[in-house]
Amino acid sequence: MTTRLAMQRRRATTVRVWNQFRSSRQGMVGLAVLAVFVLLALTAPLLADVRELNPVFARSQGNPQWAPPSEFGPLGTDYIRRSVWAQFVWGSRVSLFVGLAATVLTIFIGSVVGIISGFVGGRLDAALMRLTEWFLVIPFLPLAIVLASILGRSVWNIIFVIGVTSWPSTARLVRAQVLTVKQRLFVDRARSLGAKGPHIVARHILPNVSGLILANATLAVPISILTETTLSFLGLGDPSSASWGKTLEEAFVNGAMIRNAWWYFLPAGLGILIVVLAFTLIGRTLEEIANPRLSSER
C-alpha cells in the first residue's frame, strides 16, 4: 500500500529527472533520433509493401537485379530483385525488437541476481559472484556463437543467447549499488521497526537502484543490437526474419562489395550506427543525471 506522500514524491522525482533530461542537448538529440526510428519501425506497413521482401513476388513484379537507387525505388534492389528500402524499413523492426527484448532479459536476470546477491550476502553472494566472474571471463562472442550454433537459428534463440551472455556486468553494477544502499541508515531503521526482507527490498532498495538500472539498460541496448547484428552477419540469425544484420550478411555473401552496390549495405549499417548512437546519448545523459559527479566535471 503506497501512501499518497510516497506517490507524490515519486511523481516529483520523475518530473525532476525529465526536466534535467530536457535540458541536456545530447539527451534530447538521442531521444529525437530514437523516436524517428521507432516511428519508422511501427509504420513499416505504410512505408513499404511487405511483399517486396519475398523474392518470388519481386520477380513477378519485374524488378531489376542489383539496381542502384537511380534506377529503382528509394534504395535500389538486391541480388534477387527485392527492394532494399523495404528491407531497411522492415529490418528496423527486427533489429529494434531483438535489441530491446534481449536487453530486457539481460537487465532482468542481472538485476535479480545483483539484488539477491547484494541483499542476502554471505555464501549465496559468494557463489553468485563466482558464477558472474566465470561468465565475465569467457569471451563473450565465442560463447554467443557456441550457444547460437547449438540452439539453432531463430529470433527467440538469439534473444536468449544475448540475454544469457550479457547479464553479468549488470549484476555486478546492481550488486554494488545494493551494497551501498544497504549500508544506509534507513534500512536499519526499517529493520528495527520490524520490516521483513522482501518489504525492505521492494520499498527501500528498489527505488534507489532503479535509476542505475535504467541508465544501465539504456546503455545495454546498443550492445544487444550490435551483438545481434554480428551474430546475424555470421549466419546465426533467423533465416526468415530480415534484420539489418541479416541484410549485411546477404550483401556480403552475395558480393555486394565487389560490385560496389553501396545502396545495399550502406543503409542497414547506417541505421544501426544511428540507433546505437541514439541509445548511447540517452544512456549517457541518464547516467549523468543519476550521478551528477560525472556531468560538469567531464
Add this chain to the structure above:
Amino acid sequence: MLTFVFVLIFNFFLFRIVQKDPIGSLFRGRNVPQETIDNLRTAFGLDEPLLTQFFYYVRETFQGNLGISYQSRQPVWDEIVAGIPETVALVGISAVLSALIGTVLGIIAAWRRNTWKDHSITSGTMLFYSMPDFWLGMLLLVAFAVVIPLFPVGGVVDAGSQATGIDRFLDQLHHIFLPALTLTLAYLGEYALIMRSSLLDVMGEDYLIVARAKGLRDRVVRRHHAVPNALLPVVTLTAINFGFVLSGAIAVEAVFSWPGLGKATADAIRGPDLPMLQGLFLLFSAAVIVFNFLADVTYGYLDPRVED
C-alpha cells in the same frame, strides 16, 4: 584455474547435448553398414558411460587431440594452429596501435577538456565505437579496394604469388593494412575514453597542485606526474584486451578473408563444424583466462597500494 575446469566441463556437455549421435554426423546421408558404425562407436568410446567419455575428452585435450574437423577432415588442432599466426599478427598490431593512439587521444581530450579538441575526439571515437566493426571494414574495403583500387580485396598475400623474403613481407603489409585499420579505428575509442576519465580523476589530485606550486611547467606536470598515474587502468585494460586478441576479429577477418582464427570460426559456423567450434572456443577461453591472470599480476606489481 578453476574457471578453466568449468570451461572444459561446459564445453564437453554442451556439445554432447547437441550431438546425440556423433557417429551419425560423420556419415551424413551416406549409407554405411551397421557393423562399421558399431565398430566406430566402440573405437570412439561412445558406448562407455558419459563420465568415462568425459575423462577421455580431458585426456585427449591435454594431449592436443581436439578431434577431426567436419569440413576439412583434418585434425582440429592443426587447423587451429595454422590460423594463430595470422590472427595474432592482425589483432596484435591493431591492439597495439589502438592502445597507443587511443591513449594519446584520451590525454589530449582530458588535458584540453571541453574544448573543440575534446569534443571532436569524444564524438569521433563514440561514432566509431557505435558502428558494427565489420561494417566499417566493408566500407573501407569498398572505398579503398574497389572504388579506388589501392589495396587488395582480401587474403594475406596475392593469390598464386611466389614472392619470398622482402617482397612477400611487403605484400603481407599491403594486405594487412585495411583490416588493421578497421580494427584500430573500432577499438581506439575504448582506450581514449578510459584514459580521459582516468586522467581527469588524477588531475584533481593534490600532488598535481603541489607540482604546479613548485613552478613546474604545464607540459612537465602532465608528462611526469599526471599521465603516469593515470596510465594504470589503461595498462590493465590493454593486458585484458590482449586476452581477447584471439577472438577479437571474427567478423572482420570474415570480411577481409583474412585466414586466421576468426575466419576459421566464421567458416566453422556455416557447417556447423562442431569439433572446430569446440576447439576454438576452448582456445579463446584459455587465452582470456591466461591474460586476465597476467593482468591481475601486473596490476598488483604496478600499483603498490594494492594488497594481494
